[in-house]
Amino acid sequence: MLLLLLAYLGGVLTILSPCILPVLPFVFARSDKPFLRAGLPMLVGMAVTFAAVATLAAVGSQWVVQANQVGRWLALALMAAFAIALLWPALASRVGAPFQALGGRLSRSADSADERGRGGIGTSLLLGVATGLLWAPCAGPILGLVLTGAALQGASTGTTALLLAYALGAATSLAIALLVGGRVFAALKGSLGMGEWVRRGLGVLVLAAVAAIALGLDTGLLTRLSTVSTARVEQSLLDRIQPPAMSGSNAMMEGATDAPAMMMMGTDAAGTPVHTEGNLPSLAGATGWLNSEPLDPASLRGKVVLIDFWTYSCINCLRALPHVREWADKYRDQGLVVIGVHAPEFAFERDPDNVRRAVSDLRVTYPVAIDNDYAIWRAFNNRYWPAHYFIDAQGRIRAHHFGEGNYAESEGIIRGLLQEAGRARLPAMAASGTEASGVEQPADRDNLRSPETYVGYARAENFASAGGLVHDREHRYAGTPPLTLNQWALSGDWTVGREDARLEQAGGGIRFRFHARDLHLVLAPGAEPVRFRVRIDGRAPGDAHGVDTDASGSGVIDEHRLYQLVRQRGDVAEHTFEIEFLDPGVRAYAFTFG
Secondary structure, three states, X not given: OHHHHHHHHHHHHHHHOHHXXXXXXXXXXXXXXXXXXXXXXXXXXXXXXXXXXXXXXXHOOHHHHHHHHHHHHHHHHHHHHHHHHXXXXXXXXXXXXXXXXXHHHXXXXXXXXXXXXXXXXXXXHHHHHHHHHHOOOOOOHHHHHHHHHHHXXXXXXXXXXXXXXXXXXXXXXXXXXXXXXXXXXXXXXXXXXXXXXXXXXXXXXXXXXXXXXXXXXXXXXXXXXXXOOHHHHHHHHHHHHOOHHHOOOOOXXXXXXXXXXXXXOOEOOOXXXXXXXXXXXXXXXXOEEEOOOOOOHHHHOOOEEEXXXXXXXXXXXXXXXXXXXXXXXXXXXXXXEEEEEEOOOOHHHHXXXXXXXXXXXXXXXXXXXXXXXXXXXXXXXXXXXXXXXXXXXXXXXXXXXXXXXXXXXXXXXXXXXXXHOOOOOOOOOOOOOOOOOHHHOOOOHHXXXXXXXXXXXXXXXXXXXXXXXXXOOEEXXXXXXXXXXXXXXXXXXXXXXXXXXXXOOOOOEEEEEEEOOEEEEEXXXXXXXXXXXXXXXXXXXXHHEOOOOOOOOEEEEOOOEXXXXXXXXXXXXXXXXXXXXXXXXXXXXXXXXX
């Protein structure tokens, strides 16, 4: 219920966002008609269509994206025809072009229906459907939470309900604006000759909106221009209303760096547990297993089990991994079974061969369940990478921990559960902690001032190139805009998709102004390995190079994974990072820092 309320309030706030501007003319074009018969059906059609299309886009495959693009162009043609009908009703009635004729019939049928008192509800509903296909709201924190949850939790009534709540919130604020606009239109229409001029003015605005959407300005330039920033208001709502388990994350299933630990180990005087979090769910939803035959709760009875939700390009998971490996090795003979549940974030992490290679490279020897359908994720109602669930010998979930850190406390839980199971003689805990190097080394929290930043347009923030991100088509990004902290920019010919950006021509690059000891970038090669060169403030990195570059900044992308490109030695300061790709085909997914 709280998520539904959040989604609704996030939708209400869209009236303050510049991304609503292109659809306002479509809405106000019906402002002179009765609200219940014209405005309301249009807004309902817009909300339902947006919810349906967004649900499919969040969880669907490429054919859904292509179908939606076709629908958007048809909707643009419909709206252009409607605008021509508003501007030149006589012309629309004479021209036989299909879409112009349809626009003229829509406008005239609605007018005649109003005159007969029948309302033109169907016409308004159809225009609302077209508006829903064209609307591309700015992805603030609340919409980001909803869309990311939809992508990971799968298609469900809950997913659609959240998106519908968001769209209804937007429809509510538009309805208020429409009611006010209707009164203004009625007053102007009462003046001699003003009604026809207002009608033509609305036609001009609708044509301008069609042009803006066709040129991608609604998802590019307008996402960067805002007189009122809604992101801060939305984040404040999230902080105040969201359940505690979601705090610390700007999306429902985002990697949790500092999510709170919740340890539930209560016992009564006889040593009997008094609090559990349910039983170990079925693991049958795994699409494959590595390092083991398929496991199930029955076969694990009598064992202490640690479930580790992870994905191999997640920096938080990689930094927790040395501790998980150590526990698996140290306590295996005492009855501990560690199961890594690999739940992918990016599309390439669904490839079993990529996961198998990563498991080998990362020296993971314990069983790994490949959870490509998120069946195990949903069975645990999980929300984070990494997430650890501790199960006792009777198959009961006794504790959990989200995110990095608190490793000594987590090991203490493992030891306590083993002792409950009758394992009295346990290896000593390491006094100095677990050794880690490379990307697995703990982050330098005191100098970490740059957040995880996605390159795909679905979750991109702080993009500084002129014109904004152009969606799903090749575009040349030119110039070198000055960057402030945590801003980034592209150069060269790129196609930016929902989760990544693909370089079309050699010589393109990415710049990022950052403040952190380490800079990582999730990358994937094309058909062939891709050479690259890194610069920090325009110079070779020298001693500040990461494990995947040398002192000259040179390196090669030959696998789908996270690459460490910068590690500052000594004092950590703010710098401009730049990577130039010497070959085409590379895909860039996300920056992370440490």
